[in-house]
Amino acid sequence: MIRLTDDIIIRTVARILIPFIQLYALYVIMHSHHSPGGGFQGGVILGASFILYLVTHGLEEAKTRMSEMKAGIFSSLGVLIYSGIGLLCLILGSNYLDYGKLSAVLRVIPAQARSLGILGVEIGVGIAVMAVMFSVFFDIATGGELKEDQE
Amino acid sequence: MTTFFIYLGMGLFTLVLLCLYRGTLGPGVLNRIAGICAIGTKTLIILLLMGFIYNRVEMFVDISMVYALLNFIGTITAAKYLEMKGEV
Numbered sequence: 001m002i003r004l005t006d007d008i009i010i011r012t013v014a015r016i017l018i019p020f021i022q023l024y025a026l027y028v029i030m031h032s033h034h035s036p037g038g039g040f041q042g043g044v045i046l047g048a049s050f051i052l053y054l055v056t057h058g059l060e061e062a063k064t065r066m067s068e069m070k071a072g073i074f075s076s077l078g079v080l081i082y083s084g085i086g087l088l089c090l091i092l093g094s095n096y097l098d099y100g101k102l103s104a105v106l107r108v109i110p111a112q113a114r115s116l117g118i119l120g121v122e123i124g125v126g127i128a129v130m131a132v133m134f135s136v137f138f139d140i141a142t143g144g145e146l147k148e149d150q151e
Numbered sequence: 152m153t154t155f156f157i158y159l160g161m162g163l164f165t166l167v168l169l170c171l172y173r174g175t176l177g178p179g180v181l182n183r184i185a186g187i188c189a190i191g192t193k194t195l196i197i198l199l200l201m202g203f204i205y206n207r208v209e210m211f212v213d214i215s216m217v218y219a220l221l222n223f224i225g226t227i228t229a230a231k232y233l234e235m236k237g238e239v
Binding site: 002003005010014017021024028035036037041045048051052055056 | 209210213214216217220221223224227228231234235
C-alpha cells in the first residue's frame with residue numbers, strides 16, 4: 001500500500017508540476033502533425049502525471065481522483081473512439097480508417113476531414129494509453145490485492 | 152559551429168560512459184540511482200546539441216522536455232521504492 005509521503009518538498013513540487021505535465025501532454029497529442037509525438041507519447045506523459053500523483057500523495061487520495069474502475073472505463077473508451085472512427089469510415093463506404101469520407105459528416109473538404117479524423121484517432125489512443133499505464137502501475141503497486149469495496 | 156557542437160557532444164558522451172560505469176557496477180542502489188539520474192541530464196543536453204546540428208532545435212526541445220519529466224518521475228519512484236523498503 002502506497003502511503004502519503006512525509007516530505008513536504010516532494011508533495012509541493014508534485015502538486016505544482018502535475019498541471020503543467022498534463023498541459024504538455026495535451027500539447028503533444030494536439031500538435032502531433034507538426035512535431036514529434038502523437039497519441040501514444042502524449043498518453044504516456046498523461047499517465048506519468050497520474051503515476052506521479054499516486055507516488056507522492058498515496059493510494060487513498062489517488063483513488064478519489066482516478067480509481068481502478070475509472071481507469072478500466074477510460075481504457076475501453078479510448079479503444080471505442082479509435083475503432084468507432086474507423087467503423088464510421090467503413091459505414092460511409094470507404095476503407096477502415098480512410099478519413100476522406102468523413103467530409104460528408106463533418107461538412108469540410110476531404111483534406112480537412114483527414115486532419116480531423118487522425119486527430120480524433122490520436123485522442124482515442126492517448127486516452128487508452130493513459131488509462132492502461134495507470135492501471136498497470138496500480139496493479140503492480142498494490143500487488144493485485146484490491147478489496148471489493150475499494151473498487 | 153557544427154564542429155564545436157559535435158565535439159561538445161562527444162565530451163558529454165564520455166561523461167555518460169563514466170556515469171554508466173557507476174550506474175551498472177556501482178556499489179549499492181543509491182549509487183546506481185544517482186548514476187542513472189546523471190545520465191538523464193546529460194542525454195537531455197546531447198539531444199539539444201543534436202537539434203542544433205540538424206537545425207531543427209524546436210523539435211528536439213519537445214523531446215528533451217519529455218525526457219527531463221520522465222527522468223524526474225523515475226527518480227522519485229526509485230526513491231519511494233527505497234523509502235518503503237520494497238513496497239514501491
